[in-house]
Amino acid sequence: MRLAQQPGERIDRSRRIKFSFDGRSVEAHPGDTIASALLAGEQRVLSRSFKYHRPRGELCFSGRCAHSMMDVDGWPGARACSELVREGLRVQHINAWPSLRFDVMRATDLFGGPFTPPGFYYKTFIRPRRLWPVYEKVLRNAAGLARLRPAQDEREWRTEYRRRHCDVLVIGGGVAGLQAAIAAARSGADVVLADEDLEPGGRLLVEGAHEEARDLVRTAREAGVEVLEGAAALGFFDGLVPVWQGSTLHQVRAARHIAATGTVEQSLVFPDNDLPGVMLSGGARRAAALYGVAPGAAVLVAATSDSGLDDALALYRAGVRVVAVADLRDAPDSADLAQQLGAAGIELISGSTVVRAAGRGGVSEAVTARVDERGVARSGTTKRHECDVIAVGGGEVPASSLLLQAGAHATYDERSGRFVAGELPPSVHAAGSVVGHESAAAAAASGSVAGLEAALALGIGGSEVEQQLAEARERLVAAGGPGRVAVAPALATDGRRGGKAFVDLDEDVTAKDIAYAVDEGFSSIELAKRYTTVTMGPSQGRFSQLPSARLIAKATGLSLGEIGMTTARPPWVTVPLGALAGRPFEPAKRSSIHGCHRDLGATVRWAGDWRRAYDYGDPQGEALAVQQTAGLIDVSTLGKLIVAGPDAGAFLDRLYPNRLSNLAPNRIRYGVLTSEAGRITDDGTVCRLDENSFLVTTTSSGAGAVEQWFSWWLATWDMDVRLTDVTQGLAAVNLAGPKAREILSSLTDLDCSAEGFPYLHARQGTVAGVPCLAMRIGFVGEVGYELHFPAAYGEHLWGAIMEAGREHGIRPFGMEPQRILRLQKLHVIVGQDTDSESLPAAAGMPWIVKLDKEEDFIGRWALELAADRVPESKLVGFTTANGHVPTEGAVIVRDGVAAGQVTSSRYAPKLDRVIGMAWVPTDLAVDDAQVQISDAGRILEARVTTRPFYDPEGEVLRS
Amino acid sequence: MSLAFLSTQGAVEGVVAPLASSPMERVARAAGAQFVFRAGWNVAASYGSAQREREACAEAVGWVDLSHVGKLEVQGAPDQLVALGSELAGREVAAAGGGATPIGSGWWCPMAATRVLVLLPPGGGDELRETIAEALPRLAPSASLVDLTSALASLVIVGPRAREVIARFCALDLRPAASQVGSFHPGSVARTPGGILHEGPDRFRLLFGSALGEYLWTVVADAAEQFGGRPVGDEVLMEIDRETDGTSAHA
Incomplete structure (x- = not known):
């Protein structure tokens, strides 16, 4: 109405x-x-x-x-x-x-x-066990509150992240928050105020001071405060406060924080306290004051403080019929309020509270009574009231979650019957009713104090601000403390059976459930919370924190101080997952040639943080082309570091187990990086560019880690070396195959002959007009040239090589054919064929470790120890007899027991057989040994090889 | 020079002139960019309407691909770098953390005490490049010089809503009180390593890895379009610079 x-x-x-x-x-x-x-x-x-x-x-x-x-x-x-x-x-x-x-x-x-x-799903539905899938389906179907729309595009909406730095963040837009914001802003601070309600102003809006509230908001804006309305602060993360507003998540980083978060009105626990019509007295007042709606035709108010009486009078003045006020206290603080109630003809029932609600589908009657210390109605005090609304005010609880998240500790205050935040952490201030300054005058003064203190802490303002602060403190003292509040019983009842008394209305947790949980041993508030789910619903325990603590205290005989509160955790309000996800963009790296791959119809997949061409639709055909004519692959994703300076060679000697300082300019050497424990962490090539400069390449996914590894050791050793990560600055392609030399020669003046440009040599020159570093290396096992050049020429050079190679039948090839080709050569992929325990010798590379090096190097101690021991397993090649390609990760079994693992496996078209690599027991790591592979329930026979399947002597590669 | 293969400067014109491309060229083309060949680069010079582009810069926000502008990294001893920078700038430059210093139309941007990023002038940096090469052995003999033009892509965000747009993807503090013109902020840009140069009132140059060009363009466009922003060709930016005598890009 x-x-x-x-x-x-x-x-x-x-x-x-x-x-x-x-x-x-x-x-x-x-x-x-x-x-x-x-x-x-x-x-x-x-x-x-x-x-x-x-x-x-x-x-x-x-x-x-x-x-x-x-x-x-x-x-x-x-x-x-x-x-x-x-x-x-x-x-x-x-x-x-x-x-x-x-x-x-x-x-x-x-x-x-x-x-x-409580916990029924652990108890009731466990027998017979075979029916659990049915129970699970039923329970899952019954759980939850609502359904998402099935189609993805129907449940998407745009959410934004917005980063906002400021000097002061004020959380809460009541009178305290507004005054704090105004004081800080007028002192010269950059201030953001976040208020979770539709309109800032807090209680002023409903207490007849709406004009003052709106004036304060206007004043704050004029002072330069950015006022965020309908914006809830979700939590406190080491100074970062995410504020959710509409569809935007403001990530606010402030130098000082002021919590003016107010209090949360509590409900009362009595039988059938959830009937439609039972509502908070502040809620009933808001309905009338802000929307001109009567909460019902006849209202009974149940109060524990003067604010309940004030609510009753406000409802009456708004035109709502108030049948009575049941005040748990023997007398109100304010005689004036009692007098006004009397003048309005509203019965004041002192010392009483509601002990039952009655009605079908909604409240039709309230029962009040005086209660004893157990909360049970005293004989002869029961009264029945015909009403359709019971407006309850069970006291106020400070909304201190953010303060507690920031590091404050909650203690129980016997005088006010509340948990209050204790000493505040540095950079955090509090104002208003959250710290007990409840009257409008006190809240306003405390807001000014907090705002001015924050400004001064920031070094803003001088003596004038200090003077204002002194005056504000005087006003705060003059405003006085909070009024008297009666502590509501944990459960008030008329003593009759029947009717559920809810302590958590979100989760349908009753007073009986809490007692049940305590009986079962879940007597601490944290355990009871997890067992009953009390305080875990959408309102985040706002209305159930204190009542549940009271009930546990009642059941255990402990004091509320001993019971304590559950840990305050974010988010303070429910928030859509989309708000946390932000915009749906992934920081994907793409090589400068990526557009060409898309034009060629490449299948693109993730490779580390890169998007890479996996194949161009015919991986086996592409692999064959590399071996029969020529292939071109984009290897721009390789990590590339320039290591320069007088100590560059010595620096690399310390990092790698082999020797690199003796590398001649324009020569290349393969290198494996190990950890201090001698385990393989990455690999790549090292090319000496001149006396003081090297180009180090790494795996695609290891580039970042290697750069950090190098930087860390450089800082430790303090050598005269400079590192520059040029991974993204250099594009790279590998031109490989029998026709590669011919194709490259048509684009450059470099001598590409076997004699003029031997294997593991490097040359600098232009290719198709582009400055290049050309390296004769061959991961895929064919004559190959790895060209490194400025990324800006990626498309130009790719196009030029493809054009030059057209008459020779060149084909682009992707990661998948590259993996087939390298497998033929038993070339290791670090991270796939090795793991965090792989030693170089066991991985088939004993020659890479130079223990005769004079210099110390990372992992030396561990590698020396390893050299004296026979490893348990070794990495070898294998072929299977029946043409079945075992799954990568399939198990090598011996006598029915796991003894190793398949790391790579493919069908190799050139060889027309299945090949792979696997870790096998050392005694089986010999040519022609037979091993068994357990793969998806069947056993495959495989034969071991320790030599590359293709070109074992490297004659093709070096030709 | 052993590091010549890192630089676009070493390109030679053969049958086909090598064309250097920004990592954002394809997305710019899809957005309607019209390209011109400038100093070996294919540059997004305009997007069809200079007037609309200017309006975006003046009233909302525009973003300009300046990836083709030269970038050099100098590493060396801190005192040598200060000496080199001071000679180039014609005044004392700050060490790390002290912000950027204009060098003509370019910038001296300290990333750390031993590392400086030099942004060459947009209109062609050959002269400054040569000056640095000449001064380096004299003032910073142990320093190294690496051309990072291809390694770092660059977008200029310009207009009254520039800060608000950047705040959608970057947590660096660019409020006027915290970032004066000339401030250089190495840090995370759209969750990737990069930096922002505050190069003029309401004008910021984003620097980030070139392999992330397409990603960054998408992020910036997504944020800017909410504020009425649009891509802007570098001709409009140069025109604004000419009209303001460079003050739009410098303090």
């Missing part, structure tokens, strides 16, 4: 818009939320609960509870009380079937109680 126009309401009554709820047309005003419009239309049931599928109505009217979660235009997690109505919006209920009114899963509430205690 709509009330008469309220002074600070947000809705525009002059206009009407329509949206649909479960297919039914609903009328609203601009400024309405979905929940306010539905409530205005007498729709009290908004959702069904998570476990028992009980009907639920609005609770908080602030977008924090799970009751108002709905599917809005396909977005299943929207909160109806914070989602503004738009024309044509399609809203649907969630978690109920076939309808919100009649939900078959309600049977779990009516009949399933004995079968669904």
Whole structure:
């Protein structure tokens, strides 16, 4: 029902818009939320609960509870009380079937109680075991609150990351936050204020001071504050605070943080405290003040402090009938409030609280009583009240999650009955009710204090700011402390059986569940949380933290201080996964020739952090072309380092187990890098460019690690060496095959003859006009030239070579044919054929380790030790008899026991047989030894070879 | 020179003139770029409407591929680098962390105490390149010089929304209070190693690995288009520089 126009309401009554709820047309005003419009239309049931599928109505009217979660235009997690109505919006209920009114899963509430205690899925559904798959399917189907749309494109929306640095981040836009922001900004600080509500202003907006609130927001903006509305701070990560606003995640990095996060109103625990119509008194007040909606026809207010009385009066003044106020205290702090209630004709029932709600499908009656120390109604004090709303105020809990995440510790304050944040960590300030400054005057003063302190801590402002700070501190002292609050019983009841008393409305956890968990030994609050899921629902324990602690205290006999709180963890509000994912772009490296590969129809795959041509549709044909005519492969992904300086040779001698300082200019040597433990970490070639310069190549995926490894040792050894990573600056192609020499000769003046340009030599010159370093090396086993040249000429040179090679039948080849070809030569791929335990000698490269080197080198000690021992296994080649290509990773078995592993396997078209590499027991690492491979349930016979399958003497390679 | 194969300077014109390409050439072409051949490079000179490009730079944001502009890395002893930089700049240059210093229309950008990135002038850096080669043995005899023109790609983000666009993919602090013109910020750019030179009011030059060119273009375009941004040819940028006598690119 709509009330008469309220002074600070947000809705525009002059206009009407329509949206649909479960297919039914609903009328609203601009400024309405979905929940306010539905409530205005007498729709009290908004959702069904998570476990028992009980009907639920609005609770908080602030977008924090799970009751108002709905599917809005396909977005299943929207909160109806914070989602503004738009024309044509399609809203649907969630978690109920076939309808919100009649939900078959309600049977779990009516009949399933004995079968669904806490942890029931570990207990009830474990026998017979063979039925678990069926149980699992049923449980999974029943779990969750809503469904994502099945099609990916229907559930995508754009989310943004925005990085924002500032001097001061103020979290919370109530009077304290606004005053803090204004004070800091006026002192000269760059300030961001994030407020999670639809409109900053906090309680001022509903307490009749909306104009003051809006003035403060205006003033803050004029002072230069960036005000983020509807923007929740998700957590505190070492100074980085992610703030989620609409579809943007602001990553705010501030020098100082001010938490003005306020408090969270708590519910009361009594039988059937979840009936639609039971709502927070602050929520009822917000509905009336901001949206001009009556929460119901007749309201009973259950209070534990003066703020409940204030809420009752505000509802009355708004035009809502308040039948009574049950105040747990014997008398209010403010006699004036009591007098006003009396003047309004509202009965004040002191010392009482609600002990039961009654009604079908919603509240129709509230039962109040005085309660004893156990929370049970005292005889003769029970009263029944006809009402359709019970507005409860179970006290306020500081919203201290961010402070605790920042490093503050929570302690229980007996006087206020709350957990409060203790000493604040450096760079963090707090203001307002989160630290006990509850009245508007106190909150404002504490905000000013925090803002000015933050500015001064940043070195902003001088004596004038110090003077302002002194005055603000005086105002804060004058404003006084918080009022008296009665500590609500853990569970208030009329002593009758029946009715579930919920402590966590999100997760349908009852007071009985908590007692059950404690009985089973889950008596610490952290264990009880995990066992019952209390505080783990969408509202992140906002409304259940304190009640659950009280119930555990009651069950264990411990004090609340001893029980403590669960660890505060981000995110503070529920957040879509898309918000964390950001924009869907992967930092993929592409060689400068990549476009050519795409033009040629290459299959592109990831190789480390590169996108690489895997093949061009015919890997075996491409491999054959390399061996019959010529092939061209893009190897720009190889890591490339320039190592220069007078000590460059000595530096490399220390890093590699072989000797490189004696390499002559324009000569190339293969090198393996090892760890301190002598294990292979990477490999590549080293080419000496001149007396003081080397080009070191690494594996494609190892480039970054090698560069870091070199830099780390260089810093340690302090040698006169300079490193430059030119991986991305140099493109590289490998032209290989019988026709390679002829093709290259047509593009360069270099002497490409075998004598003029021998194997493992390098030459510099131009190829197709492009300056190149040409290296005679042959990973694929054919006559080959690896050309390194400025990446900017990638497409030009690739095109020139392909054009020159056309008449010779040149074909591009990708990674897959390259792997076939190198396997024929038993050339190792580090990381595939080796692992973190592979030693060079065992990997078939004993010749690479020069223990006779005078210089010490990385891994020497370990390699010397290894030289004296026979390794358990060795890397060898193998062929299979039946043509079956074993899976890479298949197991070498001996007497039925795993004894090794296949690392590479392919069908080699040139050889017309299956070849591979494997680690086998050392005694089997001899030519023609037979080994067995267990692959996908069958045993394959294989024959060992220690020599390359193709060109074992390297005659082709050197020709 | 043993490192000649690293530099596009060594190209020779044969039957077909070698054409150096930016790593973003294909995406720029797809965005409507019109290319001109300039100093051996295929340069995205315009995108069809100089007026719209200028408007983007003046009212929203534009991004310009300047990958073809020369980049040199000098490594050496800190005092030698300061001596070299100071002679080139005609005034005392800062060591690492002190920001960049203009060298004519180019920039001296210290990356670390022993490493400097020299950005050559957009209009052709041959003269400065030769000056450095001449001064190096004299002022920094143990220093090394490597041409990184092909290794580093570059995008200039220019316009009143430039900071807001960069904030979508980069956490470096570019607020006016934290970054004056001439500031150089080595760091992560769109989750990749790089750096940003604050080269003029509302104008930032992004430097990043050339293999990431296509990725960076996609990221920048995705962010900038939200603010009405568009790709801009380097002719418009040069025109703006001429009109402002270089102050759009320098303090």
